[in-house]
Amino acid sequence: MIRSRDDADTRVRTRRRLLQAVATGAAALALPGASRSALRSETPDLVIRLVAAPSQVSIRPGPPTQVLRFTGEVLSGRRDAVRPSESYLGPTLELRRGERVRIEFVNRTGESSIVHWHGMIVPARADGHPRFAIPSGQTFIYEFTVRNPAGTYLYHPHPDGRTGRQVYLGLAGLLIVRDDEERAVGLPDPSYQLSLVIQDRRIDEDNALRFSPTMMDAMSGVLGDTVLTNGVADAAFSVAPRTYRLRVANVSNARIYKLAWSDGGPLRAIASDSGLFDREQGMQTRPYVVLAPFQRVELLEDFAGRANAGRLSLISESFADPGGMMGMMGGGMMGGGMMGRRQGERLQIARFTIAGRSSMSSEPLTLPRAERSTPRGGRELQTRLEFRRMLGLLNGRTFAMDAVAPDEVLPLDQESRWAFVNETGGMAMPHPMHIHGVRFRILGRRGDAPTDLRDGLIDAGYHDTVLVFPGERVWVGVAPTEPGMFMYHCHNLEHEDGGMMRNCWFGARHAG
Template sequence: MTTVNLNRRRFLQYMASGTLISAMPQFAFSRDYKLNLTPNRAFQADVEIALTAHKTEVPILLGANTRVLKYSARLLRGPANTIKTLPSYLGPILHFEQGQKVRIFFYNQIAAPCITHWHGMHVPQIMDGHPMYAIDHGEQYVYEFEVNNPAGTNWYHPHTHEVTAQQVYRGLAGLITISDAIERKLALPDGEYDIPLIIQDRTFTADNQLHYALTMQQRMQGFLGNTILANGQHNPTIPVKTRAYRLRILNGSNARIYKLGWNDGSPLTAIGTDGGLLEAPQDFPYIMLSPGERVEIWADFSGRELGSELALKTLPYHGFSMNMGGRGMRGSQDRMNDGSRQGKEATIIRFAIQEQVSDSPQLPHILSPIQRFTEKDISNPNNTVPIAIGMHRMTFNLNNRTFNMLDYANLEKIPVNTLQRIRITNTTPSMRGGMRGRRGGGMMNMMAQPHPIHLHGQQFQILSRTPNYGDSTYAEVKDGFINHGWKDTVLVMPGEEVEIIKPFMDYTGRFLYHCHNLEHEDMGMMRNFFVE
C-alpha cells in the first residue's frame, strides 16, 4: 500500500476544478490514508480481473454514436464465465462464487478522479470504494476481498465525491452476480434464460450526445431523463421461448423511481431482492424500484401465443417533485409534459414469444433460508440509531449534517459485531398535520419527496414501515414495496418512518450511508458510520 496525504491530494484536485473555497473545511483534517495501489502477495486470489474506466463512443440511438464513459474488463485468472460483456456502454457482468477470493486491478483512464464501489458487497472499508480513496487519471487501485455474500445480484459504480452522478450518468455501471450451493440446488433458469436488465433514463441532444446540465429544480429532485434505456438500448425487444426466465433487474438511474408492472396486468413474481433470494416467491401487483435497488423476477411465458408480446412497463403514479413556486407538489408534476417527470408511464422492454418449447422449470415453493432478526436480537434496544432526513438552506442532509470526507458524529459510532436498530425518518413539521394541512408550506413541501437510503456494508432487514399520513399518492405505491429478505437500499416515502435491523459484522472503519438519488448524494446527503 502507498501512503498519501489525503488533504494534499484533495487540495490539488479542488485547485484544478476551481472548487477550493467550498472544499476548505475538509482541510482541517491532517491524517494520512493508505491507498491500496499494489497487490498483497499473501492474498491468494482465485479470480483476477483488470477493470478499466475509460472514454469511448457507442451506438445508442439511430444516427451518430454517443460519447460515454465505460468500464471494460479483462480476465487475468479464474473461470471463463467470470466476465460477460453487455452491449452498448454498460460494464461487463462480473460473476463470482461465494467463497472466492477476488483481486481487481482498477485503472482510471478518465480525466477526473474516480473510485469504484461494489454496491451490496460485504467487504472491508479499504475495499468498499469510499471517496477518500479516489485515484487520479493514470493511477491504479487494487481491490482484494473474499466473496462473503450469498447468491444474488449486486452492482458496481463510481463513488467519487461530488461527481458520482455525472460519472454514473455517462456510463460507468455494471452488474455483479453471485452463485452459491443453495442457489445451484434450486435449478433456477440460467444461461440464456437468466436475463440481466439494467434500467436507466437519459436525455440526448439532437446529435445523440448525453445531456446533463442541472437546473436548481433538477438538483433538488434529481436528474430525470426523458428517454428510458434497458441494458443501454432504447425500446429493445428480447425474443423468448414459452418457458420460465429469471430477470435480474437493477434500477441504475440517477433519480427515477420505477413502478414496474406487466402491460397485461398480470402479477410480478419476485424471487429475490437487493441481498439475494427471498425465502419464498412473492406476487405483487407492481413493484416499486428506486435507484440502487434490485429485484429478481420469475417471468413465465408458458402458455402464451407464438407471435405475441409482453411488455414490462413503468406504470403511472403521482410522483413527488420539487415545486419551486410553492403551489403544491402534484400540480408541479402534472404541468411537466416533456416526458421527464417522475411517475410517467412508459414501456421499458418487450418480450416477443418466438419459439414453442415443451419443458420449463417449475417455480420452487421454497428458495433460500433467511435468519429473520427480531427485537430480541438487537444490540441497542434502548438506543436506536437515527437517520433523519432533513433540509437546510436548500440542501438535503442526514441528521442535520452534510458529508465531510472523514467526519462522523457520536451517534454514528457503531460497535463492531453488533446488530443495530436504525430508524429512518422522512418527515418535516408541515407533514405532521398532513401533507396539505398547512397553507404556505411550499418550502416544506420542497423537501417532501421520496429518498432511497443506501447503507454500505452488510445488508439489513426491514422491521417496520409507518406512514405518518395517508393520501392517494402513497396509496398508489404502497403495495409495491418488498419488505422481506435482505436489503441494502430502502425507499422512504414522504412522511414515512422505516425501522431496520442492520448487522455491522467483521470489519471496522468508515462505512457510508446516503441517499441513492445521486444528485442528492453529490450535494452532501451522505454520512459516515464509524465502526469500531
C-alpha cells in the same frame, strides 16, 4: 465546515503520498502507476482489471454517443468472470461466493474516481469510499473475499460530488454472485436468465449525453425522457414460452419505477437487493413492483402463459409524484414540454416477443432455509432526512470526508435498529437510503407510503437500499461484520452529491 473539509483533504493527500512511497518500494506490487492497495492476500482465485475511460457507443440510430465506460478483463482465474457488455454499460462481473478476488481499477476518465461494489460486504478499504478516490492515470487495487449470497449487485463510481455525473455518462455495471445454495433452488438455468438494467437519460438531437443539471434537477434528481434498458433505447428481447429468471436493476440517477406487465399480470419476485427470499417468506407476488434508484428485484416470469399474445411489455405505470411540490412544478410550471421528465410518468421499459415451442417450465421452487439471525442488542439509531434547496442533510449534517458523529457508530455482530425519518423539515421528497458494507432487514414502516405505490413495496428479504417516502419512518435491522469506516447516503445521486451522505463507523470507535 469548509475549512475542516480542506484539512481532511490535506490529511488524505498526505496519507496517499506516504502510501505511494511504500507501494513504490514493494516488489510484489509491480504495477505502473499503482497508488494504493486494499488488504493484499497472496493468491487470489481471480484477478480482474477494470478500466474506466472515455468511449463511443451507439445508443440509437445516428451519430455515436460519447460516454465514459468500464471495460474489463480477467488477468488470472476463471475466464467467464467478466462478460463484456454490448452497450456503454460496464461488463457484468460474475463472482462466486467464497472466491478471493483482486480487482485492479485503472482510472483513465480524466478526472478523479473510485469504484464502489454496491451491496457487497467487503473490508472498509475495499469499499470504494470517496476518500480513496484516485486521479486519472492511477490504479487502485481492491482485495476481498466474496461473502454475499447469490444475488444481483452493482458497481459504480463513488467520488465525492461527482458520482451522479460519472454514472450518468455511463459508468456502472452488474455484479452477479453465484453460490451452491441457489443451485439447489430449482431456478431456470443460465440460458433462461435475463438481466435488465434500467436507466433514463436525456439524449440530444445529435445523440449526445450532456450532464448539466438545472436547479430543479439538483433538487429532484436528474430525470431523463428516454428509457435505456441494457444501454439501448426501445430494448426488445426474444424469449421462449417458458419460465425465465429476470434480474431487474434500477441504475437511474433519480427515477423511481412502478414495474408492471402490460397485460396486467402479477410480478413474482424471488429476490430483493441481497439474495433470495427464504422458505418462510416465500415468493412475493405483487400487482406491480416499486424499484427506487439502485434497488434490484429478481422475478420469475412464465412466458408460456402469455404465448397466445405473442408479445408482452414491461412498463413503468404512472403514479403521482411522491415529491408533491416537485410534481406541481413539473406539471404546472413546465407544462407539456417536460413530459417524460416528471417522476411518475408512464414509460416503456422492455418489449418481449414470445416465440418457439412451449417447453417444460422449471421444476418446483425450493427457496433456501432462513439465515441464522444475528442477536439483537445493538444500538438504537435515528436519522432525520432533509433536503433543502441544494443541500442534503442527515440529522442536520452534510457530508464531511472524515467525520463520524456518535449517532453514526454501530457495534459489530449485533443487530442495531436504525430509523430513517422522513417526517420533518426540508422539501417533501422520497429518499432511497443506502448503507454500505451491510445487508439489512426492513423491520417496519410507519406513515404515509402513497396509496398508488405501497402495494408494490417488497420489505421481505435482505436489502441495501430502502425507499423512505415523505411522511414516513422506516426501521431497518443492521448487523455489520466488517469493522471500520463505511457510509450511508441517499441514493438519489443528485441528493448524494448534494451532501446527503455521511460516514458511519462499524465497531469500536477510536478517538480522533
